[in-house]
Amino acid sequence: MDNNAGHNRFVFTRDSLKKKFRLSEFLSEKIITGVAFLSIAIIVLIFFFVFRETLPIFHQKKEAAKVENVVKPEKYGSDANAGKTNSSGQEQYGVTTKDTMMIENKTPVEDTVVHGSDEATLKSLAGTQWLPVSDRPRYGLIPLFVGTLKITLIAMLFAAPIAILAALFSAAFAPYWLRELLKPAIELLAGFPSVVIGFFALMVMATFFQNIFGYDGRLNAFVGGVAMALAAIPIIFTITEDALTAIPHTYTEASLALGATRWQTALFVTLPAATPGIFAAILLGIGRVFGETMIALMATGNAALSSINPFESVRTLAATIGAEMAEVVFGDTHYSVLFLIGSMLFVFTFSLNALAEFYVKGKLVKRFQGKQS
Amino acid sequence: MKETKIKTRDLTLYYGAKMALNSISLDIPENEVTAFIGPSGCGKSTFLRTLNRMNDLIPTVRITGEVLVDTLNIYDKQIDVVNLRKKVGMVFQKSNPFTKSIFENVAYGPRINGINHKGQLGEIVENSLKKAFIWDEVKDRLHDSAMGLSGGQQQRMCIARTLAVEPEIILMDEPASALDPISTAKIEELIFELKKNYTIVIVTHNMQQAARVSDLTAFFYLGELIEYGKTKKIFTTPDKKHTEEYITGRFG
Numbered sequence: 001m002d003n004n005a006g007h008n009r010f011v012f013t014r015d016s017l018k019k020k021f022r023l024s025e026f027l028s029e030k031i032i033t034g035v036a037f038l039s040i041a042i043i044v045l046i047f048f049f050v051f052r053e054t055l056p057i058f059h060q061k062k063e064a065a066k067v068e069n070v071v072k073p074e075k076y077g078s079d080a081n082a083g084k085t086n087s088s089g090q091e092q093y094g095v096t097t098k099d100t101m102m103i104e105n106k107t108p109v110e111d112t113v114v115h116g117s118d119e120a121t122l123k124s125l126a127g128t129q130w131l132p133v134s135d136r137p138r139y140g141l142i143p144l145f146v147g148t149l150k151i152t153l154i155a156m157l158f159a160a161p162i163a164i165l166a167a168l169f170s171a172a173f174a175p176y177w178l179r180e181l182l183k184p185a186i187e188l189l190a191g192f193p194s195v196v197i198g199f200f201a202l203m204v205m206a207t208f209f210q211n212i213f214g215y216d217g218r219l220n221a222f223v224g225g226v227a228m229a230l231a232a233i234p235i236i237f238t239i240t241e242d243a244l245t246a247i248p249h250t251y252t253e254a255s256l257a258l259g260a261t262r263w264q265t266a267l268f269v270t271l272p273a274a275t276p277g278i279f280a281a282i283l284l285g286i287g288r289v290f291g292e293t294m295i296a297l298m299a300t301g302n303a304a305l306s307s308i309n310p311f312e313s314v315r316t317l318a319a320t321i322g323a324e325m326a327e328v329v330f331g332d333t334h335y336s337v338l339f340l341i342g343s344m345l346f347v348f349t350f351s352l353n354a355l356a357e358f359y360v361k362g363k364l365v366k367r368f369q370g371k372q373s
Numbered sequence: 374m375k376e377t378k379i380k381t382r383d384l385t386l387y388y389g390a391k392m393a394l395n396s397i398s399l400d401i402p403e404n405e406v407t408a409f410i411g412p413s414g415c416g417k418s419t420f421l422r423t424l425n426r427m428n429d430l431i432p433t434v435r436i437t438g439e440v441l442v443d444t445l446n447i448y449d450k451q452i453d454v455v456n457l458r459k460k461v462g463m464v465f466q467k468s469n470p471f472t473k474s475i476f477e478n479v480a481y482g483p484r485i486n487g488i489n490h491k492g493q494l495g496e497i498v499e500n501s502l503k504k505a506f507i508w509d510e511v512k513d514r515l516h517d518s519a520m521g522l523s524g525g526q527q528q529r530m531c532i533a534r535t536l537a538v539e540p541e542i543i544l545m546d547e548p549a550s551a552l553d554p555i556s557t558a559k560i561e562e563l564i565f566e567l568k569k570n571y572t573i574v575i576v577t578h579n580m581q582q583a584a585r586v587s588d589l590t591a592f593f594y595l596g597e598l599i600e601y602g603k604t605k606k607i608f609t610t611p612d613k614k615h616t617e618e619y620i621t622g623r624f625g
Contacts, residue, residue, distance in 0.1 A: 023410060079397065233621060250467055253463075254470075256458060257535070258538050261455050261485075268481070
């Protein structure tokens with residue numbers, strides 16, 4: 001061994017100190033850099049695509065005259081009129097050929113009406129009716145927003161206390177072996193397919209809650225919200241648990257040495273010290289609920305009502321995209337509005353995550369530099 | 374010799390299967406400063422933490438023998454650990470203020486004991502900070518974060534926080550090891566002042582510090598109590614060769 005080491009010993013000469021080109025090192029570095037930037041680029045491109053598809057609505061407003069030119073090349077089928085008939089065609093079951101003919105004949109007139117309604121569309125964005133497929137389409141986003149907020153609120157009312165208390169138990173009270181079991185078990189739930197949760201909510205929870213509360217609509221915001229809470233709990237739990245265990249052990253010791261009980265320590269020392277982390281956890285949970293589509297589609301009833309009654313059906317922003325995107329006419333106003341919803345969701349979750357990130361960092365920095373009481 | 378405050382009898386402690394303290398028996402007198410010295414890992418901190426049952430927090434610890442505080446065995450099943458710790462306070466090696474204001478830090482102890490009256494709390498906080506010689510430095514910024522204090526100030530504030538609970542015994546686990554000489558001097562002065570009213574047990578790595586502040590010194594080595602006696606005697610004419618070698622810096 002010693003002999004061998006002697007043979008391979010690095011000789012320190014001017015020659016051996018010359019800069020060397022290490023091919024494998026160089027390549028792996030470049031590849032990793034490339035992959036990193038590729039993933040960023042893909043996200044930026046998606047972002048860009050979503051926004052580009054949103055633009056036509058705003059474009060139409062400013063230059064209504066040019067709309068046709070913009071829209072026309074994108075239409076499939078023979079001409080613009082055919083496209084129009086298609087878009088409203090869904091509601092015309094049972095219409096006689098004569099009626100259809102009449103509409104066909106009317107189209108020159110209707111065309112201008114539709115133009116008018118495109119501007120009206122923009123105005124109707126702030127309306128309370130979401131009727132994208134009708135003779136006079138209305139794209140009121142308010143019921144969708146109300147629905148989404150309602151669901152988020154209900155989900156958070158359930159998920160946040162449960163997840164935070166569970167995390168507190170796991171971090172401060174559970175014996176070591178239980179904690180080692182509990183944490184991975186709950187974290188595994190984060191990977192639970194949301195369609196399964198939705199299915200469970202649809203088949204089991206809806207009936208269960210209906211038996212308890214006795215409301216009319218079997219699928220409603222409440223059922224959807226509780227189902228969403230199931231999806232959000234693992235996220236909130238994990239991050240809160242990490243935040244709690246990251247609190248230095250010395251705090252706990254200091255509190256216990258002052259004669260505090262374990263509950264007092266957990267409640268007055270550990271929990272407050274972990275507030276930034278818990279806040280971030282809740283924001284991420286909200287982000288999850290906000291963007292959740294499958295559970296919303298399956299368990300909320302999907303009626304765009306803007307009431308505040310938690311036992312009425314709602315339709316969320318994400319579910320609207322999920323349900324309607326497949327059937328919308330490419331390049332239509334409806335299509336653009338769906339993309340508008342998409343960009344709103346994107347912006348919202350993006351700013352939530354950014355808020356979580358910066359709030360936590362700012363708060364922690366302040367705390368440990370002592371600028372805040 | 375003054376009255377005995379803490380008495381241990383054949384105290385043996387295991388971390389899992391490893392014996393960390395081997396049958397320690399010693400008497401700690403009231404209103405005096407007792408120092409524990411010895412090389413790292415000799416069990417002196419572990420021993421200190423058995424005196425207010427902080428070792429309970431470590432699940433693998435097993436203890437046999439007795440620790441009597443005021444003739445009561447604190448490892449008796451009837452003893453309430455929470456109340457024990459109100460009587461036996463502790464100051465840690467690394468200052469550990471809560472991320473709250475100075476006032477809230479010191480008021481924490483009285484508060485969890487149910488004192489909520491504002492005037493009363495303010496009085497306790499002021500008195501405690503005065504006893505810890507830090508009142509003049511912080512009186513104008515009681516409601517600023519304790520994190521903004523210097524290391525030495527933080528440590529004295531932690532001592533004030535301990536005093537606010539009105540313990541009878543204060544355990545100090547290397548309270549000055551992370552501080553500069555000036556802060557250390559202040560802490561030592563403080564210890565000297567405090568022993569009039571409290572029984573103080575201090576663990577230290579700093580031989581000069583032990584010599585300066587303590588009345589009695591115990592030398593630990595590998596989980597055993599090698600020698601225990603008046604500080605003067607330990608530092609001038611120790612009975613055991615081992616002790617002499619450690620004190621003169623020939624090993625450890």
